[in-house]
Amino acid sequence: MAWRTCSSGWTAWWPTTRHSATSRWGAGGSTADLTLDIANRMQNTICVETMMHLTCTNMPVEKIDHALQTIKSNGIQNVLALRGDPPHGQDKFVQIQGGFACALDLVKHIRSAYGDYFGITVAGYPEGHPDTIGPDGVASNESYQSDLLYLKKKVDAGADLIITQLFYDTDMFLKFVNDCRQIGITCPIVPGIMPINNYKGFLRMTGFCKTKIPAEITAALEPIKDNEEAVKAYGIHLGAEMCKKILAHGIKTLHLYTLNMEKSALAILLNLGLIEESKISRSLPWRPPTNVFRVKEDVRPIFWANRPKSYLSRTVGWDQYPRGRWGDSRNPSYGALSDHQFMRPRSRDKKLHEEWAVPLKSVEDIYEKFKNYCLGKLRSSPWSELDGLQPETKIINEQLGKINVKGFLTINSQPAVNGERSDSSSVGWGGPGGYVYQKAYLEFFCSPEKLTALVDKSKALPFITFMAVNKEGNWKANVNQTDVNAVTWGVFPAKEIIQPTVVDPASFKVWKDEAFEIWSRSWASLYPEGDSSRKLLEEVQSSYYLVSLVDNDYINGDLFAVFADL
């Protein structure tokens, strides 16, 4: 039987403190495409282990299989198999033709059609399923027992894990776990904790789920119910106390329902010491997806540092991902450029319009835009999928600003680092206990004249390596085609050296098409056809060079000195 690291809303594993997320399946399958998209992004772009909820409501088997195939091809391995609630406007769940009647059918189908690929989670109800709870607010013993036996059937059919409905009576949850164990349910049972964020929401949710509210909670909330901040603070306190009691009973995993409001969930985890604000460090300089296919990947070219989604989509078809060494890059089989790499979420589109679609009279206006982005005055850049600058860029942003106004239009950079502690908040990665290193790196567009001046100057600077290419592919460099330059590496106890970021000519040539295309697709396209600003951008696109510059002297070098008299 497969076991996958998984959960729902936000889950923390204790004591190893691993986190994962789940994405809800909208009532009646109403948000199927959106849920599939969100789950994919969570797994592969946000890079948290993701479990997608899947319900039977309005879902013929073909649709269920479409959803399962989609998440499988995106490397998602965890599913919360549910019957689902009736769609809006209906009281009772109705099995549709060609669909399933209950979660048990869905679990059986997933196991028979997909073997052990998926880790399957099912829902458990410490107070009994709401359908079985009577007007007095409790389920009869008979229906509680038959619910338990049915839960066992779901586990026997292949479920690996149970996540419970929300509850506020911790003793009732602990009794439920005990009752499950008595009838031979041995899989982990994860408590569903819903932090109280506001009073009305709490009443609505507990009313809908028919959740028992212990008298002491009602008494604590009653005097503060109109004070939103006090309710939130109480919700965090109560959630933390419930979790402490549950953890003290040997239960090692928590599930926090966030309902898109994560602050209280994070506060509870901080309160429990399961996360530490100052020590949330990167495992690699870039975010490695938790996707099963890429789990071993630990080396990437630096060029896509600000476009991780594009990098993922262009390498999704690789059979193997580089590990330890970049390897032979003479024939990198990157996926072709497509519209996909240039699509932006609506909010990003709006920001780019606001910040970048302004009249441009001369190249100096273009230089100004790049400078302002480096100084943090703009949040968006056509060359970045990220929101604002990376923390390490802030170390050099003043110097970046200065070279941008000179016409070296930077789109990627990193400062030199010579043995900083690996838990440094700005340049650290890989967890505590190690030391990290990196060579200063700059990537920019510049005019051919400026490139000539730069190349002349670099002849006297043996530590500088560069590659430059224009849109047509004219190439200038002082490195060989097969050279691979490790520009970030780390030394950790009991590990080989890790070198997660490299600069190599073959990948640079692939990247340059994307980098040049961004001028027209992401920036010039913000202006109407024939607009003079648009024309100016297209001229820059067709005449400038893209330059990648490494200062290999990471101990004494000063990459910005190269630009002093240019």
Ligand SMILES: Cc1cc2nc3c(=O)[nH]c(=O)nc-3n(C[C@H](O)[C@H](O)[C@H](O)COP(=O)(O)OP(=O)(O)OC[C@H]3O[C@@H](n4cnc5c(N)ncnc54)[C@H](O)[C@@H]3O)c2cc1C
């Ligand atoms: C953690 C969690 C996440 C959820 N996420 C979502 C979501 O994303 N989208 C959404 O729409 N809803 C979600 N729900 C709500 C859930 O869909 C509803 O509670 C639904 O009414 C029941 O789903 P189920 O999977 O528990 O159903 P089932 O396991 O099929 O059970 C439903 C009820 O029917 C009874 N039953 C069914 N078949 C039998 C049988 N053969 N013999 C005896 N009794 C039977 C069960 O005992 C139980 O009382 C979630 C619930 C939980 C606890």
